[in-house]
Amino acid sequence: MSDPAPPDDAWLDAECRRLLAFGTRVVHPRGGAAWLDDDGAPDLARPVHTWITSRTVHVFGIGALLGVEGCAEVATGALDGLRGVLRDDDHGGWFAAAGPDGEPDDTKACYAHAFVMLAGSTAVVAGLAGADDLLAEATRVFEEHFWDEDLGRVVDEWDRGWTSPAPYRGLNSTMHSLEAMLAVGDVTGDHFWHERAARLAGLVVELAPSYDGRLPEHFGPDWSVDLELNRDRPDDPFKPYGATVGHGLEWSRLLLHLEATLGDTAPAGLLDTSRLLFDRAVADGWHADGAPGFVYTTDWEGRPVVRERMHWVAAEAIAAAAALHRRTGDEGCAQRYAEWWAYAREHLVDRERGSWHHELDPSNRPQAHVWPGKPDLYHAVQATLLPRLPLAPSLARAVALSAARPAPA
Structure with a gap:
C-alpha cells in the first residue's frame, strides 16, 4: 500500500469551515459558550466553562478573520460571557465556570485565565467590541496573581478572594500560559510577554532530557516533581497520572x-x-498497543496507562509534525503528518453528525468516558490552520496577515 497523501489546502479550508459550522449554536442564553452534545446542540444542564468560552472566542474570532459568515456574532456572544456571567465583579478575574443555576465555581485557575488572555488577544485582532478592555483586564489579572516574576513560572490556582494559592503547580497551565503570552506579545507589541514565555519554556528544556522526553505534569508548591499524582484516577481530563x-x-x-x-x-x-x-511521544504513544491512534497516557517507562484515543492528541500530533517539517525540512515529519491526517479522517472526523469524535476506545470506536459530547473545536480547527501558516506570528495575527496578503498574480 502506498503512503497516504496529505490533505491539500482546499480540503483543510473546507474542514475548518465545516468545524465552525458545527459550533454555530454554541452561545449560551446567559452569554458564554455552552457545552455541545454530539450533534452540536447546547447542553444547558451543564455549566458554562471559562476555558471553553475563551476557546470559542478564539476559534470564532479566527473564523471572523477568515470571513466566515456568522463567526463574528458567535465570538461576540461568547465574549459577552467573559464580560458577564463568568466575570467576578467583586474580586476580579474569572470564575472557572457558572452552573446551570448561575452559581459560580469560584476557583480562580491559571489555566482558565491563560485562555482568557488568548481570547482577548484574538478578539482584538478580529476587531470585536469590548476586546481591548477584556485583554487589558486579563493581562492585568494574570500579572498580578498568576505570574511569579522571581521564579519565572506561574501559580496554578487561587481561592475566589485571592487570599491563598493552592499548593499544586502544573505543566498544563504553564503550557497554555506560554501560548497566551506569545499571542499577547504579538498583539500588544509588549515583547516582555515573549520574554516571559521563554522563561516558562526553560522549565521544559530542563525537564525533558532528565525524563527521557516524558514530561512530568504535576508539582508541589516548591516545584518538586510529583510522579504519582492521580495514579488512582489515571484518566483525569486535566491532571492525568503519568506522561501525557x-x-x-x-x-x-x-x-x-x-x-x-x-x-x-x-x-x-x-x-x-x-x-x-x-520523538518520545511518537515512540510511546502511536500504535502503542497494536491499533492505530495515540494512547492518552503512559507510565514513566513508556507503557500505556490510559489507552483511549482523544481527538485532541491526534490534532496536536498533526500540528507538531507540520511545525517540525517547516522548521527542519525532515521528510519523516511530512510522512507522519500525512499518516496522522489519514487516521483522523478515517476515525475521528464525524461526517454524519459533525465535528470530530472527541474520544475513541482502544479499538477506535466512539465512546464518551472522559469527554462526553463535542464541547471543543479548538484543537481540530487549529490542526486545519497551523500547517498553512508560518511558525510566527501567533495564530490570529498570522491569519489576519494571510487574509490581508494579496493572492499571487
Missing part, C-alpha cells in the same frame, strides 16, 4: 513557535527539546 502523550506533542510545537518569535534572541535548546519531545 498529547502534551509532549503540544510542547514540541509551542517551542518552535517561541523560537520563531524570538529569532536571534531565542534561548538555546528549543529545537533539540522539540525534537526529543516529538
Whole structure:
C-alpha cells in the first residue's frame, strides 16, 4: 500500500469551515459558550466553562478573520460571557465556570485565565467590541496573581478572594500560559510577554532530557516533581497520572513557535527539546498497543496507562509534525503528518453528525468516558490552520496577515 497523501489546502479550508459550522449554536442564553452534545446542540444542564468560552472566542474570532459568515456574532456572544456571567465583579478575574443555576465555581485557575488572555488577544485582532478592555483586564489579572516574576513560572490556582494559592503547580497551565503570552506579545507589541514565555519554556528544556522526553505534569508548591499524582484516577481530563502523550506533542510545537518569535534572541535548546519531545511521544504513544491512534497516557517507562484515543492528541500530533517539517525540512515529519491526517479522517472526523469524535476506545470506536459530547473545536480547527501558516506570528495575527496578503498574480 502506498503512503497516504496529505490533505491539500482546499480540503483543510473546507474542514475548518465545516468545524465552525458545527459550533454555530454554541452561545449560551446567559452569554458564554455552552457545552455541545454530539450533534452540536447546547447542553444547558451543564455549566458554562471559562476555558471553553475563551476557546470559542478564539476559534470564532479566527473564523471572523477568515470571513466566515456568522463567526463574528458567535465570538461576540461568547465574549459577552467573559464580560458577564463568568466575570467576578467583586474580586476580579474569572470564575472557572457558572452552573446551570448561575452559581459560580469560584476557583480562580491559571489555566482558565491563560485562555482568557488568548481570547482577548484574538478578539482584538478580529476587531470585536469590548476586546481591548477584556485583554487589558486579563493581562492585568494574570500579572498580578498568576505570574511569579522571581521564579519565572506561574501559580496554578487561587481561592475566589485571592487570599491563598493552592499548593499544586502544573505543566498544563504553564503550557497554555506560554501560548497566551506569545499571542499577547504579538498583539500588544509588549515583547516582555515573549520574554516571559521563554522563561516558562526553560522549565521544559530542563525537564525533558532528565525524563527521557516524558514530561512530568504535576508539582508541589516548591516545584518538586510529583510522579504519582492521580495514579488512582489515571484518566483525569486535566491532571492525568503519568506522561501525557498529547502534551509532549503540544510542547514540541509551542517551542518552535517561541523560537520563531524570538529569532536571534531565542534561548538555546528549543529545537533539540522539540525534537526529543516529538520523538518520545511518537515512540510511546502511536500504535502503542497494536491499533492505530495515540494512547492518552503512559507510565514513566513508556507503557500505556490510559489507552483511549482523544481527538485532541491526534490534532496536536498533526500540528507538531507540520511545525517540525517547516522548521527542519525532515521528510519523516511530512510522512507522519500525512499518516496522522489519514487516521483522523478515517476515525475521528464525524461526517454524519459533525465535528470530530472527541474520544475513541482502544479499538477506535466512539465512546464518551472522559469527554462526553463535542464541547471543543479548538484543537481540530487549529490542526486545519497551523500547517498553512508560518511558525510566527501567533495564530490570529498570522491569519489576519494571510487574509490581508494579496493572492499571487
